[in-house]
Amino acid sequence: MNFLAKIADWFRSIGTATRNGITRLGFATRFFWAIVRASGPTFMRPRLLIREIYHAGVLSLVIVLMSGLFIGMVLALQGYETLVRFGATEAMGVLVALSLVRELGPVVAGLLFASRAGSAMTAEIGLMKTTEQLAAMDVMAIDPVARVVAPRFWAGVISLPLLAAIFSMLGIYGGFLVGVKLIGIDGGAFWGQMQVAVDWRNDVMNGVIKSVVFAFAVSLIAVFEGYDATPTAEGVSAATTRTVVTSALAILALDFVLTVFMFRGGVN
Amino acid sequence: MSKKTIDLWVGVFVALGLGALFFLALKVGNLLNFKEQKNGYEVMARFDNIGNLKPRAPIKSAGVVVGRVESIKLDPQTYEAVVRLHLEKNFQFSRDTIAAIFTSGLLGEQFVGLEAGGDSQMLKDEEWIKKTQSAIQIEKLISQFMFSKAQETPATTAAPSGAGVKP
Known part of the structure; x- marks a missing residue:
């Protein structure tokens, strides 16, 4: 009898976890629609939005610039190691540009953005909730979703695609520095082969679409975790951790799904 | 702030x-x-086959880069490739220069090699290079090699075994 009760408890815990997960997913979806419905003031008063773009985008600029440059330089060095065995080092421009524009730009910029700006958003909103600032706004008839959440959400959606493009550009420049200036590949072949191989619509636009999708996902996760945080010091810290972990997983999973749909069966 | x-x-x-x-x-x-800033002159050349040559590929003379391939087009009358070569202005080439397409490495990119001749007249802007040599296609080389091998095999195997070989 005792044994059966334990098994039942075990199944019950699975059921509770599943139900909680579905509830949170539904809550997040409804929260998204609430943000969209409440985002009128954000665009009517661009000052709110600009302030948040400054915090989310401009302050993430340095880390994105530096990592883009270094990733491009490492790609060039590692690519050279492989390409030199086939005597095809001139294809390095293609290698660097395609890997950055298609994959690394959106994904790494998204991961950096989630840990640099997304965690900050969660902590800020979570602390506002903990110190009952959001409740106070509600009492003063100010909608906290419109005043606090929506500007942060849209700032993230605007900032991440721009950061991803900057990341790719710096990465390609880093590859150029290492490949052409350091190793001594022909500069014309580096750019020329890149321009022949990289397609505007298939490669560049799909990379931009990816970064926009990641921007929506990361921003929503960040503001939702903050808004949903347990209003204690511990709860805010747990919410911040969840933001980074969930965003990273969401970016990588979405990246797989998008890649399957965008690049199945080669370039065309 | x-x-x-x-x-x-x-x-x-x-x-x-x-x-x-x-x-x-x-x-x-x-x-x-x-388009980059032009600082030099352009000459044209016809090739039967350009292989894998691409725009902006380097043009080399004695291994030194002297210019870039500007554009590649197909002449619809003769079915030859017309390649525009952009050369730097401090490198002058005689009119009987030979343009050939080479490959750097086994699978590397292709480039145009110029071998200067002895003519005292120099190539000017918009002139044609008369003597050209097409790209070597690796498939053709392999098939030529295979055919020549296939032709000589019966002779070599027949010789040592003598009359014992049955058809």
Whole structure:
């Protein structure tokens, strides 16, 4: 009898976890629609939005610039190691540009953005909730979703695609520095082969679409975790951790799904 | 942080982001053809087959880069490839220069090699290089090699075994 009760408890815990997960997913979806419905003031008063773009985008600029440059330089060095065995080092421009524009730009910029700006958003909103600032706004008839959440959400959606493009550009420049200036590949072949191989619509636009999708996902996760945080010091810290972990997983999973749909069966 | 400073930085950030998108579209994706500043002269050459030659491939003379391939077109009358070569102006080549397409490495990129002749007249802007040599295609080389091997095999195997070979 005792044994059966334990098994039942075990199944019950699975059921509770599943139900909680579905509830949170539904809550997040409804929260998204609430943000969209409440985002009128954000665009009517661009000052709110600009302030948040400054915090989310401009302050993430340095880390994105530096990592883009270094990733491009490492790609060039590692690519050279492989390409030199086939005597095809001139294809390095293609290698660097395609890997950055298609994959690394959106994904790494998204991961950096989630840990640099997304965690900050969660902590800020979570602390506002903990110190009952959001409740106070509600009492003063100010909608906290419109005043606090929506500007942060849209700032993230605007900032991440721009950061991803900057990341790719710096990465390609880093590859150029290492490949052409350091190793001594022909500069014309580096750019020329890149321009022949990289397609505007298939490669560049799909990379931009990816970064926009990641921007929506990361921003929503960040503001939702903050808004949903347990209003204690511990709860805010747990919410911040969840933001980074969930965003990273969401970016990588979405990246797989998008890649399957965008690049199945080669370039065309 | 004053409003003006924030506005300035956000403006810089958005401009930088849009600039990066333009860079990706134009310079990397080659949405529009990027023309660089011309500082030299252009000559044309006809090739039967250009192999894998691409625009902006280097032009070398004695291994030194002296210019870039400007464009490649097909002549619809003769079915020959017409290659425009952009050469730097401090390198002058005689009119009987031979242009040939070579490959760097086994699978590497292809480039145009110029071998200067002995003519005292120099090539001028928009002139044609008369003597050209096409790209060597590795498939043709392999098939030639296979055919020549296939032709000589019966003779070599027949010789040692003598009359014992049955058809």
